[in-house]
Structure formats: C-alpha cells, structure tokens
Amino acid sequence: MSYLKPQFKHPKLPKNKIGYTIKEYEGPLSTLCAGCGHDSISAAIVQACFEMSVEPHKVAKISGIGCSSKTPTYFLGNSHGFNSVHGRMPSVATGASMSNKDMVYFGVSGDGDSASIGMGQFVHVIRRNLNMVYIVMNNGCYGLTKGQDSATADQGSKSKAGSVNPFQAIDLASLAIELGAPFVAQSFSGDKQQLVPIIKAAMHHKGFAFINVISPCVTFNNNAGSTKSYDYVRQHIEATSTLDFVPEMPIITTKYDQGKSTKVALHDGSIIQLNKLATDWDPEDRVSVVNALQQARLKNEILTGLLYVNTEWNDLHGTLKTCKTPLNKLTEKDLCPGEEILEGINRNFR
Amino acid sequence: MSQSINDFIVRFANVNGTGSASANYLFAKAIFRMGIPVTPKNIFPSNIQGLPTWYEVRVSEKGYLGRREGIDLMVSVNPQSMAQDVKSVKSGGYFMYDSTKKLPETLVREDIHYLGVPMMEMSNQAFSDPRKRQLLKNIIYVGALAKLINLEIEEIEKLVGEQFEGKASLIEANHIALKLGMDFVEANFDFPLPFRLERKNLLKGKILIDGNTACGLGAVYGGATVMAWYPITPSTSVAEAFEHYCEEYRTDPETGEKKFAIIQAEDELAAMGMVIGSNWNGARAFTATSGPGVSLMNEFIGLAYFAEVPAVLVDVQRAGPSTGMPTRTQQPDLMLAAYASHGDTKHVLLLPSTPKECFEMTAQSFDLAERLQTPIMVMTDLDLGMNDHISEPFEWNDKRKYDRGKVLNAEELEHVGRFGRYLDVDGDGIPFRTYPGTHPTKGAFFTRGTSRDEYAAYTEDGAAYKRNMDRLMVKWKTAKKIVPSAKLYQKKNQSPYGILFFGTSTFSSEEAKDLLLQNDIVVDAIRIKAFPFGAEVLEFIKTHELVFVIEQNRDAQMRSMMMIEMETNPAKLIPVLNYDGMPITADAIKNQITIYLQQTKNLDHELSKTTV
Ligand SMILES: Cc1ncc(C[n+]2csc(CCOP(=O)(O)OP(=O)(O)O)c2C)c(N)n1
Ligand code: SF4
Ligand SMILES: [Mg+2]
Numbered sequence: 001m002s003y004l005k006p007q008f009k010h011p012k013l014p015k016n017k018i019g020y021t022i023k024e025y026e027g028p029l030s031t032l033c034a035g036c037g038h039d040s041i042s043a044a045i046v047q048a049c050f051e052m053s054v055e056p057h058k059v060a061k062i063s064g065i066g067c068s069s070k071t072p073t074y075f076l077g078n079s080h081g082f083n084s085v086h087g088r089m090p091s092v093a094t095g096a097s098m099s100n101k102d103m104v105y106f107g108v109s110g111d112g113d114s115a116s117i118g119m120g121q122f123v124h125v126i127r128r129n130l131n132m133v134y135i136v137m138n139n140g141c142y143g144l145t146k147g148q149d150s151a152t153a154d155q156g157s158k159s160k161a162g163s164v165n166p167f168q169a170i171d172l173a174s175l176a177i178e179l180g181a182p183f184v185a186q187s188f189s190g191d192k193q194q195l196v197p198i199i200k201a202a203m204h205h206k207g208f209a210f211i212n213v214i215s216p217c218v219t220f221n222n223n224a225g226s227t228k229s230y231d232y233v234r235q236h237i238e239a240t241s242t243l244d245f246v247p248e249m250p251i252i253t254t255k256y257d258q259g260k261s262t263k264v265a266l267h268d269g270s271i272i273q274l275n276k277l278a279t280d281w282d283p284e285d286r287v288s289v290v291n292a293l294q295q296a297r298l299k300n301e302i303l304t305g306l307l308y309v310n311t312e313w314n315d316l317h318g319t320l321k322t323c324k325t326p327l328n329k330l331t332e333k334d335l336c337p338g339e340e341i342l343e344g345i346n347r348n349f350r
Numbered sequence: 351m352s353q354s355i356n357d358f359i360v361r362f363a364n365v366n367g368t369g370s371a372s373a374n375y376l377f378a379k380a381i382f383r384m385g386i387p388v389t390p391k392n393i394f395p396s397n398i399q400g401l402p403t404w405y406e407v408r409v410s411e412k413g414y415l416g417r418r419e420g421i422d423l424m425v426s427v428n429p430q431s432m433a434q435d436v437k438s439v440k441s442g443g444y445f446m447y448d449s450t451k452k453l454p455e456t457l458v459r460e461d462i463h464y465l466g467v468p469m470m471e472m473s474n475q476a477f478s479d480p481r482k483r484q485l486l487k488n489i490i491y492v493g494a495l496a497k498l499i500n501l502e503i504e505e506i507e508k509l510v511g512e513q514f515e516g517k518a519s520l521i522e523a524n525h526i527a528l529k530l531g532m533d534f535v536e537a538n539f540d541f542p543l544p545f546r547l548e549r550k551n552l553l554k555g556k557i558l559i560d561g562n563t564a565c566g567l568g569a570v571y572g573g574a575t576v577m578a579w580y581p582i583t584p585s586t587s588v589a590e591a592f593e594h595y596c597e598e599y600r601t602d603p604e605t606g607e608k609k610f611a612i613i614q615a616e617d618e619l620a621a622m623g624m625v626i627g628s629n630w631n632g633a634r635a636f637t638a639t640s641g642p643g644v645s646l647m648n649e650f651i652g653l654a655y656f657a658e659v660p661a662v663l664v665d666v667q668r669a670g671p672s673t674g675m676p677t678r679t680q681q682p683d684l685m686l687a688a689y690a691s692h693g694d695t696k697h698v699l700l701l702p703s704t705p706k707e708c709f710e711m712t713a714q715s716f717d718l719a720e721r722l723q724t725p726i727m728v729m730t731d732l733d734l735g736m737n738d739h740i741s742e743p744f745e746w747n748d749k750r751k752y753d754r755g756k757v758l759n760a761e762e763l764e765h766v767g768r769f770g771r772y773l774d775v776d777g778d779g780i781p782f783r784t785y786p787g788t789h790p791t792k793g794a795f796f797t798r799g800t801s802r803d804e805y806a807a808y809t810e811d812g813a814a815y816k817r818n819m820d821r822l823m824v825k826w827k828t829a830k831k832i833v834p835s836a837k838l839y840q841k842k843n844q845s846p847y848g849i850l851f852f853g854t855s856t857f858s859s860e861e862a863k864d865l866l867l868q869n870d871i872v873v874d875a876i877r878i879k880a881f882p883f884g885a886e887v888l889e890f891i892k893t894h895e896l897v898f899v900i901e902q903n904r905d906a907q908m909r910s911m912m913m914i915e916m917e918t919n920p921a922k923l924i925p926v927l928n929y930d931g932m933p934i935t936a937d938a939i940k941n942q943i944t945i946y947l948q949q950t951k952n953l954d955h956e957l958s959k960t961t962v
Contacts (some may be wrong), residue, residue, distance in 0.1 A: 055790060056790070057786070057787055057788065057789060057790050057791075057794060058787050060631070060786045060787070062627070072796070073796055073808070077794070078790065078791055078794050079786070079794055080784075080785075080786035080787070080794050080795065080796075080797070081794075081795075081796040081797065082627070082630060082796075082797040082798075083796065083797065083798040083799070083800070084623065084626075084627075084653060084799070085623075085649050085650060085653055085799060088619060088620070088623045088650070090620075090623075091578075091615065091619070091620040091621075091622075091623025091624045091627065092623045092624070092626060092627035092630070093627060094578075094613065094620075094623070094624050094627060095576060095578065095623065095624035095625060095626060095627025095628035095629070095630070095631070095635060096627040096628065096630060096631040096786070097627075098575075098576045098611040098613070098624070098627075098628050098633065098635075099575075099576060099627070099628045099629075099630075099631035099632055099633035099635070100631050100632065100633075100785075100786070100787065102787075103786065103787050120616055120617065120620070121616065121619075121620055121623070123616075124615075124616040124620065128613075317611075320608065320611050320612070320613075321606055321607055321608050322607070322608055322609075322610075322611050323602070323607040323608060323609050324607065327575040327576060327609065327610070327611060327628075327633045328575070328628075328631055328632035328633040328785065330573075330575060330609055331752075332573065332750075332751060332752055334600075334609055335570075335573040335575065335600065335609060336570075336571050336573060336746070336750075337570065337571065337595070337599040337600075338746065338748050339745075339746050339747065339748045341599065342571070342744050342745070342746045343743075345567065345595075345744065346557050346743040346744055349557035349558055349559045350383075350556075350557055350558070
C-alpha cells in the first residue's frame with residue numbers, strides 16, 4: 001500500500017519560478033524500508049524538479065521491477081508513472097519518448113533490473129541516445145527478492161548471510177562511457193549536495209543522461225564486508241568535482257584557478273560549472289575518464305561526480321528526423337493520405 | 351490431354367537469388383492483365399542464395415484462388431531439383447527444361463511431354479554481359495511460354511516497359527529475349543498447348559498485391575505513428591511497406607521532417623515494450639512479427655492486457671514449433687496469441703483472408719485497441735503475407751475519423767470529479783484513461799502490472815483484485831460486440847453439415863464447398879473474422895449436426911478455442927487439417943470431409959468412391 005501524505009498548506013514554503021512549492025513535487029508516503037538509500041534518491045529528484053521549475057505533469061516516470069523501480073510511486077505525484085516489467089524500462093521509455101518529445105522522461109531502475117535481466121535494453125537505449133534521465137539505484141543486490149547478489153556486487157563483497165561474491169562486478173558507469181553515453185555521472189544516495197545538481201544537469205542535457213547512484217540496501221546489504229554499505233561507501237568515496245548547474249547563461253566570473261574549473265554549455269544555453277577536484281581528468285575526454293575510473297577501481301575508490309559529458313551527439317528524435325509536433329498530437333489530417341492517394345496506389349497494383 | 355481454357359497450373363523451378371522472381375512475376379502479372387484469375391505462390395527456402403525455390407501459378411477462370419495439386423506444366427531451370435521436378439508433373443503434362451545440357455536418361459518419363467529449350471545457349475549468344483545473360487535466360491522462357499499458352503505478348507511488353515521505365519537498353523534486351531523464346535517454340539514445337547489462356551477481362555478493378563504490403567499501408571491509413579520491430583520472416587515486409595508509404599506520404603518534402611518514427615529494436619521484447627510505451631503516451635504504435643517473436647513478447651502482452659494499454663501486433667504466422675519451417679505457411683499461433691502471457695488473459699484476434707482485409711483490419715485494429723485499451727493481434731500468415739493475391743481494391747472514406755477511445759482531456763478532467771483510471775463508469779468494462787502531460791493537478795495515475803484499485807492505487811486486497819478481473823471480463827463481452835462478425839454463406843441453413851474456416855483457408859474452403867456439391871454433398875459455410883466469437887458463430891454450431899473446422903495446424907487450435915469459449919459439444923466439431931507447410935488445397939478439404947461422412951454417415955458408396 002502507499003499512503004497519501006496529508007496535504008497541509010504551508011503558506012511560508014518557498015515557491016519556485018512557476019509558483020509551485022516543493023509539496024507539488026512530492027508523492028505518497030514511501031513503503032520502502034526505513035533508511036533505504038532509494039528514498040534519499042527520490043527526495044533528490046523531488047528537489048531537483050522543484051528547483052528546475054518543471055511542470056510536474058510534464059514529467060513521465062518509468063521504471064522496471066524492484067524496490068528501486070517502485071520509487072516513482074513516491075515522487076512527483078502529479079506525473080504519470082509506469083511501473084513496467086523487470087528489466088524493460090528502456091524500451092517503454094523509448095516508446096513513450098517517441099510519442100511525445102516535449103516531456104521530461106525519468107527512467108528509474110535497479111542494478112538487477114539494468115545489469116542483469118535488462119542489460120540488453122540498457123545497452124541499446126544508450127546506443128540510440130534517447131533523450132532521458134536514466135537513474136540506477138545501485139545497491140549491489142536484489143532487494144525485492146531478498147538480497148541475492150546482483151551483477152554489480154563487487155568481487156569479494158560479503159552478503160549479510162556471510163557468503164563472499166566470487167564474480168567480477170559489472171561497472172555500469174564505465175560501461176555507459178564505453179558505449180558512448182553522452183552524459184555519465186556517479187553519486188551516492190547519502191550525498192544530496194552532489195546528487196541534486198547532477199540530476200538538474202541531467203534533465204537539461206539533451207540526450208541520454210545516465211546516473212549511477214550507490215544506494216545502500218539497509219535490510220540486505222548494509223553489513224560489514226559489503227562494499228555497498230553506508231560505512232564502506234562513505235569511507236571510499238572520491239569526488240571528481242563539485243558541480244553547479246546554472247539554468248541560464250551566467251556572467252562569466254570564475255573564482256577558480258584556470259584548469260581547475262570547467263564549464264560545459266548545454267544545448268539550451270544553460271551551463272554546468274564543474275570544479276575539478278581530481279587532477280588528470282577531463283570530463284569531455286572519454287579516454288581520460290575511463291582512465292580515471294580504472295585508477296579509482298585499483299585503489300578501491302568510488303569516483304563520483306559528473307564523469308563525462310558530450311553535447312555533440314544527436315538524440316534519437318534528431319536521428320529519426322521526427323517533426324516538431326509531438327507524434328501523439330497529430331491527427332487524421334496529418335496522418336492519413338486519403339481516398340485519392342489510395343486510388344492511385346490501387347492503380348499501381350493493377 | 352483434353353483441351354482446357356484458363357484452368358491449369360504452371361510451376362517454375364529456379365535457384366534462389368538468380369533473378370527468376372521478376373520473370374515469374376511478369377508471367378503471373380501478364381495473366382492478371384488479361385483479366386484471368388491467377389494465384390501465384392512462392393515456395394522458397396530459408397536461404398539467401400543457391401537453394402531451390404519454386405513459383406507456382408494457378409490459373410482458374412472460375413476464380414478459385416486457393417492452391418490445387420497437380421502440375422500441368424513445369425518450367426525447370428534448376429538442375430539441382432530436376433529429378434524431383436520431373437516426378438511432380440502430372441501424367442500427360444509438360445516439362446520444359448534448359449536443353450543447353452542434355453537431359454539425363456534417368457529423367458525421361460513415358461507419360462509426359464518434354465519441351466527442351468536451350469535457354470542458356472541462346473542467352474549466351476545474344477548477350478555479352480554475364481549478369482544479363484543470367485537474368486535474360488529467365489525472360490527467354492517467358493517468351494517461350496507466351497507462344498505455348500497464348501499469353502499476350504503485348505501485355506508482357508507493356509509490363510517490361512513499366513518496370514524499366516527510362517532504361518531503353520534494358521527494355522530492348524528484354525524484347526530480344528522474349529522474341530528468342532517465341533521464335534524457338536515456333537520453329538520446334540506444336541503450339542499452343544491443349545491448355546491455354548484466353549482473355550476474359552474478369553478482373554475489372556481488382557488489384558494484385560501481397561498481404562504484408564496491405565498491412566503496412568493499413569497502418570499508415572490507420573494513423574500509426576510509431577513502429578518498433580525486429581526482423582523475422584515472413585513479417586519483415588510489413589515494416590518495409592509501412593516505411594515506404596510513410597516516407598512517401600508523411601515526410602515533409604521541404605524540411606525532411608517525418609510524421610512517424612520507425613525503430614528496429616534489439617529484439618521482440620524491446621519492440622513490444624516500445625509499442626506499449628508509445629500507446630501509453632497517446633500515439634498509435636504497432637509491431638509486426640511471427641511466432642518466435644510473439645513467444646518473446648508474452649510478458650509484455652500480459653502487461654498491456656492487465657494495465658489496459660492499447661497495442662497492435664501483426665503476426666505473420668509461419669510453421670512452428672521453435673524455428674520450425676520458417677519459410678513455410680501455417681496457422682499455428684492461434685492459441686499462443688489468444689491466451690498470450692501468464693495468468694488469466696484473453697486477447698482480441700483479427701483474421702484477415704485477403705489483402706483488402708489485411709488493409710482494413712490493420713487500420714481498424716488501432717480503433718479497436720484504443721477503444722478496448724488492450725492488445726489487438728492481426729493474424730495473417732506467410733501465404734497471405736508474402737504471396738500476391740487478387741483482391742478487391744482498397745477503400746477509404748475521407749470522412750472517417752479515428753476512434754481514439756475513452757480519453758479525457760484537460761477540460762473534461764476539470765468536470766469529472768475524482769478521476770478513477772480503472773473505474774467502470776458506463777458499464778461496458780472500459781474505464782477512461784488520460785495521456786501523460788494532460789493536466790497539472792488532475793488525471794495523473796500510475797500504470798502498473800500489479801493489482802490496483804479503481805483509482806489505480808496499488809492494492810493486495812483480494813476483493814479489489816477480483817473486481818478488476820471481473821471487469822476485464824465485462825470488457826471482453828463488449829469486445830464481442832464490436833469486433834468484425836463472421837460471414838455466413840447462406841441466409842437459411844441448407845444442410846445438417848457446416849464448414850467453418852478463416853484466414854487463408856478461405857479460398858480453398860469455398861472451392862471445396864463447390865467440389866462437395868458436385869458430389870451431392872451440401873454443406874453450409876461460415877467464415878470467422880475475429881476472436882472472441884460473436885453470437886452468430888455459436889448459433890451456426892448449434893444449428894448444425896456436424897461442423898467441420900478447417901485450419902492449418904496439427905492441433906486443431908481454433909477448434910480448441912471454440913470448445914473453451916462456447917457451450918458446444920466437442921464431438922460436433924470435426925477437425926479438417928493441413929500442416930505440411932504448404933497452403934491447404936480444396937482437394938484435401940473435400941477428401942477429409944468425404945471420408946469422414948462416408949465412415950460415419952454411410953453415404954452412398956458409389957458416389958463417394960469417386961471423390962476419395
Ligand atoms: C521476469 C521476472 N523475473 C524475476 C522477477 C523477480 N524480481 C523482482 S525484483 C527482482 C530484482 C530486483 O533487483 P534490483 O533491480 O536490483 O532492484 P532492488 O530491489 O535491489 O532495488 C527480481 C529478480 C520478476 N519480477 N520478473
Ligand atoms: S529491501 Fe533493501 S532495497 Fe528494498 S526497500 Fe528495503 S532497504 Fe530498500
Ligand atoms: Mg538492487
């Protein structure tokens with residue numbers, strides 16, 4: 001069951017540019033375990049959407065199956081949501097986006113949902129560069145089916161039951177970069193400071209934006225020996241940058257040293273300002289990013305921040321040259337060639 | 351051999367990938383242009399180049415468009431299959447072959463006539479380009495045939511002119527090849543043969559087209575904007591046709607902007623996911639596939655059924671199970687489609703039997719899918735999809751509006767009070783839906799494959815789950831009333847026996863009905879066009895002592911569906927089956943029915959003996 005939250009009117013709550021308070025971006029009360037990392041990510045999505053002043057109903061939330069995939073019920077209660085089938089969120093999101101290019105698409109998935117059953121669709125949605133935000137709430141286990149290891153569990157990581165994972169982990173962020181995803185970020189559910197601007201930047205990025213968020217499962221994967229527990233992640237996290245998302249063209253006043261600060265201009269003129277913490281890493285250079293990720297792995301570090309961004313690549317609508325009007329708004333007049341043309345077609349077959 | 355006009359079968363034996371297809375098509379189309387009913391069928395291997403392929407053309411002035419056994423004339427240009435091809439000619443028939451090489455002694459039969467035409471040799475002498483030699487060799491036999499069976503050379507030349515418009519040298523070369531064939535016959539054989547053609551002009555207005563092209567075009571007219579698919583024989587040309595007509599009629603000539611999106615998905619699961627996502631978001635979307643694809647799509651089809659999202663799927667059936675005979679025809683996916691996915695599910699099927707119905711039913715399937723908010727499957731097959739058929743021309747009325755079903759817009763949402771996505775407000779089992787992005791504060795809901803209450807809130811309350819499942823059955827009853835109803839062939843029953851058929855068994859069943867009548871066996875007939883079955887189907891079964899259910903699969907699947915869905919006595923439903931991968935023939939139907947009646951009804955022995 002999900003419970004409707006009592007809707008108090010808070011006259012003093014701040015409003016965003018389109019006059020909404022953060023309440024309008026919330027959803028019913030979560031039924032996930034208390035302390036579940038996934039809930040913190042939902043809260044970050046709410047915050048990001050509020051700060052971005054998007055109309056809540058212009059967002060569609062689509063997910064697969066899992067605890068993570070349940071979260072779209074608990075944020076953006078005024079948006080349509082679609083909890084589809086296990087591992088197939090990318091295809092449903094692709095279809096939805098084809099219908100209406102004028103909405104923001106949030107895809108929410110889990111590590112089981114994306115790295116195992118849905119790996120094929122994950123790979124192909126990147127290949128097509130669908131314009132969407134794709135968030136994996138990565139807890140290294142199958143939460144909903146009670147804690148089995150997932151394909152992102154680190155080799156040697158210990159489950160709550162005490163068994164040690166013998167297999168290599170699939171690193172979704174590295175894979176996404178390798179596949180050419182034009183926006184790849186990594187973060188931690190406990191780091192709202194970092195996560196909110198990443199989500200905002202992802203929403204503005206035209207094209208596929210992937211965010212791999214380490215999100216501890218307090219019930220099945222938060223024990224000593226697990227590499228996805230709160231304690232482990234806090235101790236091993238290494239940020240590449242702090243970042244700021246500026247929706248409009250700012251006056252360029254940088255207080256950071258040259259070489260430490262990077263600005264990335266997005267399609268609509270908004271700017272991501274990155275303050276680099278890691279040296280020898282360039283967010284617009286794939287090779288450099290892959291290198292940094294490999295280095296971090298060798299050191300047992302989890303590299304977070306906006307890892308890679310590329311604004312050049314055509315999104316799927318661009319590739320398919322779909323018309324400006326969303327396809328779901330076209331009518332008989334636009335779509336049906338009519339009687340006379342049909343008569344001509346008949347003639348070709350006589 | 352006795353003389354006959356416009357009633358015979360010619361079979362061409364070729365090697366896959368040698369350009370024979372266009373020569374053979376030329377032959378069939380020229381007969382069509384003479385106004386004589388003609389049915390060409392491709393019999394091809396699952397291979398791109400090198401294996402034997404056949405093209406069988408039945409000519410029937412009476413308009414019997416099904417397949418028939420017995421080959422009157424074999425045109426053999428494939429040494430690989432020659433032994434088999436000689437055997438398949440009926441006694442007294444003709445065997446045309448390339449006599450550039452001597453015919454092996456072992457292939458000489460006493461009871462058939464041989465027509466040796468040195469096609470390769472003539473072609474090599476006349477043309478220097480090796481590719482041309484190969485292609486025009488095929489045209490030489492068309493020329494020879496023209497002389498032998500009175501195929502009008504003017505029609506062939508006109509077709510060649512249309513095909514190669516603007517390429518004068520190719521037209522010229524084709525004319526030379528045709529003449530070579532004709533001259534050779536004139537100099538060496540008696541002509542015309544005892545069976546031959548005579549212009550009849552019986553086909554006024556009709557068209558010659560394959561079902562897949564018709565489905566693709568139907569989707570364009572039906573307003574589909576998104577197509578997602580994964581290549582599989584025999585469905586691929588549905589996607590190709592959709593794309594072709596969209597490029598032509600839905601692309602802005604100035605900007606190049608397209609009013610459609612076609613995605614070749616990574617597999618059929620993804621294709622169906624895309625179709626469901628698009629429909630959920632208010633576009634008309636569809637996929638085309640065959641049995642293996644439908645198997646993969648099962649989980650998603652169940653989601654669309656339970657979450658009540660429209661979807662259209664064209665299943666061009668082929669012989670299963672598994673990869674089966676991928677280039678042979680059957681109707682083997684009926685049960686798979688009708689009850690696709692786990693849990694209690696039932697799906698609407700449409701059963702076209704002609705290209706015109708492929709066009710109409712595909713267009714209509716989008717109205718039905720949106721009206722019923724459920725998947726609709728258009729069940730064609732390889733025979734209908736990939737072979738050319740004579741069809742009534744396609745029709746469209748410019749006043750026709752798409753039925754977008756029960757969808758609330760922002761304005762309407764303001765006035766409905768509390769919106770219940772799964773609330774049956776008018777008793778037809780169909781609730782109202784909203785598209786994402788419609789209204790800032792009203793009408794948003796969560797679509798899911800889990801159980802939910804009338805307001806789309808997740809619930810595990812058994813009573814709410816059951817209410818929902820029962821409402822889906824109310825919707826199923828509504829579906830019965832709006833799907834195309836069956837066609838009855840008689841106003842009043844004439845016989846205690848009935849035949850029931852659908853899809854590509856139609857032409858042969860109609861012919862079998864006439865053949866039975868020639869043996870004084872009268873049968874009534876009904877053709878079903880959709881599942882669920884309307885009241886008229888039950889009525890037909892009830893009012894006959896026996897009903898022969900004619901279908902093209904081993905397990906009599908349609909018969910099983912009738913037993914499941916209707917209160918009928920299974921003993922009354924007699925299966926008449928064909929499942930060797932070739933289209934069913936009238937003779938096979940007639941024989942199975944006759945034998946059954948002989949054995950159980952003691953029909954006059956003298957009479958039936960001739961028909962067995
Ligand atoms: C086809 C199918 N197979 C198996 C399941 C069972 N199942 C539900 S959730 C899940 C794993 C979810 O793991 P993940 O995506 O990591 O989500 P989490 O619960 O960890 O957030 C599985 C295997 C299913 N729903 N569907
Ligand atoms: S089982 Fe784990 S992942 Fe699922 S809700 Fe509980 S804490 Fe979160
Ligand atoms: Mg998980």
